[in-house]
Amino acid sequence: MLCEIKFIDASIGEMVSHLTRLGLRDSTLLLVTAKHGQSPIDPQRFFPIPGHSGANGRAPSDILSDLLPDSEVNQIGPTEDDISLLWLADASQTNKAVARLETMSPVLPPDANILGIGEIFAGPALAQIFNPPSTDPRTPDIIVVPYQGVIYTGSAKKQEEHGGFSHDDTNVIMLLSNPMFRAKTVTSPVETTQVAPTILRVLGLDANKLEAVRIEGTQVLPGLDFEDDRE
Numbered sequence: 615m616l617c618e619i620k621f622i623d624a625s626i627g628e629m630v631s632h633l634t635r636l637g638l639r640d641s642t643l644l645l646v647t648a649k650h651g652q653s654p655i656d657p658q659r660f661f662p663i664p665g666h667s668g669a670n671g672r673a674p675s676d677i678l679s680d681l682l683p684d685s686e687v688n689q690i691g692p693t694e695d696d697i698s699l700l701w702l703a704d705a706s707q708t709n710k711a712v713a714r715l716e717t718m719s720p721v722l723p724p725d726a727n728i729l730g731i732g733e734i735f736a737g738p739a740l741a742q743i744f745n746p747p748s749t750d751p752r753t754p755d756i757i758v759v760p761y762q763g764v765i766y767t768g769s770a771k772k773q774e775e776h777g778g779f780s781h782d783d784t785n786v787i788m789l790l791s792n793p794m795f796r797a798k799t800v801t802s803p804v805e806t807t808q809v810a811p812t813i814l815r816v817l818g819l820d821a822n823k824l825e826a827v828r829i830e831g832t833q834v835l836p837g838l839d840f841e842d843d844r845e
Contacts, residue, residue, distance in 0.1 A: 639793060643816050646789040647806055652774045653696045653782035659763030660773055663730050671728055673766040674698040674758045677718055678711050694766035697778035698758035705747055708755050712736050715758065730764035790835065800837035808835045 626646065633639040654660055663671045675682060675692035682692060683703040693699040702711060712734055719731040735743070735757040747753045760766070762782075765775050776783050788804060811821035812834040821827050821834065 642792070643813075644789075644791040645809060645813070646787060646791075647809060648786040649806065650776045651783045651786050652776050653765075653778060653780045654763040654774060655782045656763070657773065660765065661730065661761075661763045662765050662767050662769075662772070663760075664766075664768050671730065674700060674715055674729060674731070674756075675766075677715060677729065678702075681707050681711050693754075693777075695772075695775035695777050696760065696765050696780065696783065698756075698760070698766055699754040700756040700758065701747075702755045705755050708736050711756060715756075729758075730760040730766075731758055732761045732764075733759040735759070788835075790838070794839075798837065800835075802836045804835055805832075807832050812838070 626644075630639065630644070633642050663673055664676070665671070673692075673694050675694055675698065678700060681702050681704070683701065692701070700711070702708060715729065715731060715734055719729045736755065740747070740753070740755075740757060744750070744753045747755050759779055762780055765772060767775070786806065788806075807826070807830070810824060811827050811832050814821040814824070815834045821832075824832075826832065
């Protein structure tokens, strides 16, 4: 992990050096962020299921194997890492599948005998955050959110993953730099979707030309001083 951080730090330093040498540093906005986080950040919380030796319990897809489609035929199957996305062969079996998972998942931290399930989203609960599976085949019938640190994997190489709803997954660095900026920390909640309209604004372009910006009302990142705001 440390060597990767050092690599990124050196790479950014190299870009800054090139910009300075070309006389472009003052007119360039550097924005450092990421498209996703990784979970668990704390390696002490890493708990693989079924585990490197196959001894740490079973993943939700193992419990529901008889209700899942043949991925070789239908080209769709469970997606599991630090979350479990399950498409059933027959969506009418959703309640049955959820009941089975709940029965086999006691309300305890994960150990060698359970599934590590924290929350289960299906039916109306799932429809509150995504399009219903009945109208959008991209939405899984069931989403299983495990306890923090649980990764559904048998790989000995994997130590963390991404794709879930956890704090480690959904929070990333957001750093903006320009010689004209005064160093400060902006504590307002922001989202990575605000990066695109911010870049357009810096370039003097109309961010409302983006359809997503118009539909969602996405704002530019706060705390920035634009020249046209000072005129």
